[in-house]
Amino acid sequence: xKRLLPxxxxxxxLTAQAERVRVRLYSTNNISTxxxxxxLGYYNLYADGDQLxxxxxxxxxxxxxxxDGGKLHVxxxxxxxxxxxxxxLEATDTACILCINPAGCKQRTYEGNLEVxxxxxxxxxxxxxxEFETYIAGVVQSEIxxxxxxxxxxxxxxxxxxxxxxxxxxxxxxxxFCDNVHCQAYQNRCIRPDIMIGAIxxxxxxxxxxxxxxxxxxxxxxxxxxTANSEDVWRAALPYLRSVPDTFSxxxxxxxxxxxxxxxxxxDYFSKKHKLNVADSAVLDTLLHFTQESRQARLMGVPLxxxxxxxxxxxxxxxxxxxxxxxxxxxxxxxxxxxVGLSQEGTIRMVGLGYAYDSILRHYYTxxxxxxxxxxxxxxxxxxxxxxxxxxxxxxxxxxxxxxxxDDWLGRLFRLRDxxxxxxxxxxxxxxxxxxxxxxx
Numbered sequence: 532x533k534r535l536l537p538x539x540x541x542x543x544x545l546t547a548q549a550e551r552v553r554v555r556l557y558s559t560n561n562i563s564t565x566x567x568x569x570x571l572g573y574y575n576l577y578a579d580g581d582q583l584x585x586x587x588x589x590x591x592x593x594x595x596x597x598x599d600g601g602k603l604h605v606x607x608x609x610x611x612x613x614x615x616x617x618x619x620l621e622a623t624d625t626a627c628i629l630c631i632n633p634a635g636c637k638q639r640t641y642e643g644n645l646e647v648x649x650x651x652x653x654x655x656x657x658x659x660x661x662e663f664e665t666y667i668a669g670v671v672q673s674e675i676x677x678x679x680x681x682x683x684x685x686x687x688x689x690x691x692x693x694x695x696x697x698x699x700x701x702x703x704x705x706x707x708f709c710d711n712v713h714c715q716a717y718q719n720r721c722i723r724p725d726i727m728i729g730a731i732x733x734x735x736x737x738x739x740x741x742x743x744x745x746x747x748x749x750x751x752x753x754x755x756x757x758t759a760n761s762e763d764v765w766r767a768a769l770p771y772l773r774s775v776p777d778t779f780s781x782x783x784x785x786x787x788x789x790x791x792x793x794x795x796x797x798x799d800y801f802s803k804k805h806k807l808n809v810a811d812s813a814v815l816d817t818l819l820h821f822t823q824e825s826r827q828a829r830l831m832g833v834p835l836x837x838x839x840x841x842x843x844x845x846x847x848x849x850x851x852x853x854x855x856x857x858x859x860x861x862x863x864x865x866x867x868x869x870x871v872g873l874s875q876e877g878t879i880r881m882v883g884l885g886y887a888y889d890s891i892l893r894h895y896y897t898x899x900x901x902x903x904x905x906x907x908x909x910x911x912x913x914x915x916x917x918x919x920x921x922x923x924x925x926x927x928x929x930x931x932x933x934x935x936x937x938d939d940w941l942g943r944l945f946r947l948r949d950x951x952x953x954x955x956x957x958x959x960x961x962x963x964x965x966x967x968x969x970x971x972x
Contacts, residue, residue, distance in 0.1 A: 552666050552694070554717055555701070556641070556657040557633055558709035564634040565647065565655055567594040567620065572627030574644075576607065578615040585610070587623065594620070598653050618647040628720065631657065639719045641669075658706050666708075667691050668721035668730040674750075677879050681888045683729025684736075685878055688892065688901070689748035690715055692737040696745040728919045735904030738896055746771050746899055747872075753785035754874040755848040755866025758895065763828040764836055764847075764869045772871055773897045774826055779884075780877035785867035788845045794858045800841065805833050819860060821851040826870065836869075846870060872896065 573589040585607050588594065595606045602614035620629065621644050629645060632638040633655070643661030650656050659666075670690045671683050693715065698707055700714060708714040721727060738746050747769065749761075754777040761772035780786060801807040801818055809815055814831065821830055826848055828835060835847035849864035866874075873895040881891045889901050 550663045551643075551660060552663050552698070552708065553646075553706035554659045554661065554666060555704070555706050555709045556631065556639070556659050556717075557636055558713075559711055560633065560636050560654075561652075562633040562636065562655040562657070563653070564597040565595070565657070566632045566634075567596070567645070568592070568630045568632070570628040570630055570640060573623045574620040574627060574629065575623060576605075577619040577621060578605070578612070579617055582615075584612050588620070596647055596655065598649060598655060601649065601653070603647060603649060603655070616648070620645045633657075640722075641720050663694070664730065664734070665720070666717060667694065668726060669717050669719060670694075670715045671730060672721045672723060672726050673716035673718040675875050675879075677882070678725060679879075679882050680725055680729040680732065681882045681891075682879055683726045684733045685729075685873070685882075685888050685891055686750075686875070687730045687733035688736045688738060688888075689750055689873060691733065692745055692748045695737060696747065724919050724923050728916050728923075731916055731919070735906070737902050737904075738892060738899045739902045740771060740899060743900075743902070746896060748896065749869065749872035750875055751866070751868025751870055751872065752874070753783055753866045753868065753876040754780045754870050755786060755846055755864070756781050757826050757848070757870075758872065758874060759826050759847070759870035760828075761871050763826065764871050771896045771899045775894065775897065777874055777877050777895075779880040780866065780874045783876035783880060785845070785876055786865065788864045788867070790842070790844060790849075790862040790864065791854070791857075791859050792842065792862065794853070794860055797860045801831065801833065804841075805831075807831055807833075819851060819853045823848060823850055 569589045569592060571590075573587040575586045576584045576588055576594065578584050584605070588607060593608055596618060597604050599614060602616065603618055604614055605612045605618055622642075628640055628642055630638055630640050631645070641659050641661065642665050643659055646658040646660060648656045648658075667687055667690050671686045674690065675682060675686045677683070694708065697714070701707060701709060708717070710717040721730070738748055740746050747761075749772070756777055758773075758775050758777050760768065760774045762768035763774075798809045798815075798818065802809045807814055807818070809818065817831055830838060838844070839847045844862065844864060846864055846866040846868060848866050848870060849862045852861045852863065853859075854861055873892075877895070878891055881894070882888070886894075892901060893899065
């Protein structure tokens with residue numbers, strides 16, 4: 532396997548916003564045993580601070596970590612190193628990828644460093660210390676589907692904006708973000724070149740308000756045809772999070788849903804939990820024939836967000852009817868998620884219809900301004916983007932793939948960056964003759 536510079540690290544020299552972040556991995560899992568292997572590069576293994584246990588751990592090696600009596604027991608292949616309080620795998624250069632395989636959980640791969648410690652309950656805590664833009668690309672891959680690069684550019688902008696605004700969200704816990712929807716999903720390193728293009732194109736771009744301050748950028752899967760006001764879901768009424776018509780979200784994967792609930796359970800919920808008099812004919816009629824032509828915030832004074840949580844509904848945008856034969860209420864719902872801010876499926880539709888990425892952002896974040904970091908080198912960004920687009924097209928037309936696609940496009944972009952840093956001309960036709968680039972198969 533070639534030793535390469537992962538592409539998202541190219542962004543580090545191109546934007547003043549880039550920095551390292553600490554992300555807790557497997558944050559919703561209780562992990563007692565962990566196996567780590569290596570896809571690319573070499574790591575040094577440290578314990579309890581700067582105690583070096585083993586250097587240059589890489590491909591063919593395996594690190595096993597397990598909880599043992601309130602300590603971390605660690606071994607590398609057949610070498611047993613004993614018990615420690617903390618462990619750290621530190622990448623020796625930028626071209627390092629490790630595979631994390633906790634017992635009972637799906638394997639993931641990440642770039643950057645990995646820190647392991649024990650929580651009070653005995654579970655292993657995993658922290659990925661990683662470059663900011665590498666994290667953003669991983670979030671984009673985890674959070675949205677699609678094939679057009681503007682989809683990924685838009686998601687990168689709102690994910691970057693949110694992350695920069697919320698860098699201290701988990702400061703008390705010793706890291707910046709967790710890897711689930713409490714923050715932003717970060718379920719793997721980004722491996723898709725089309726997503727890389729969107730991330731690169733978005734470099735240095737954030738959303739700000741009229742005073743130049745970073746805005747909150749919530750997003751959801753599908754609005755169901757209308758987004759929600761921020762105060763209808765949370766407390767604050769924000770000027771850039773206004774309810775807007777969103778026909779672009781209709782007829783998509785998550786546009787509509789149906790839920791059947793027994794009549795007794797539905798009425799008991801409002802009677803016992805919210806003290807409504809369901810014997811009153813007017814109250815009963817409203818509860819059984821509630822409709823939303825446009826989004827509302829409450830049903831008989833009960834927040835729809837509360838109803839959504841208690842019944843585990845896909846959204847608050849629903850209407851109610853009665854099935855007398857089965858003594859059930861039928862909820863006919865629209866959309867998926869809280870409904871505030873950007874609809875991801877609406878975005879996918881708008882991109883497909885040819886709307887510009889900045890106009891899509893303005894549609895969902897009313898009055899927000901797209902800010903471009905003036906230090907971002909646009910000519911380099913465009914050059915990398917063009918190279919990635921060419922590689923994707925060549926892969927699409929290629930009948931057989933001798934080299935791994937990951938190594939191929941990462942390697943070519945590494946050569947491009949390497950020559951640009953030395954202010955030399957990059958001639959792709961001569962790339963195989965370059966003496967300063969060596970393949971390691």
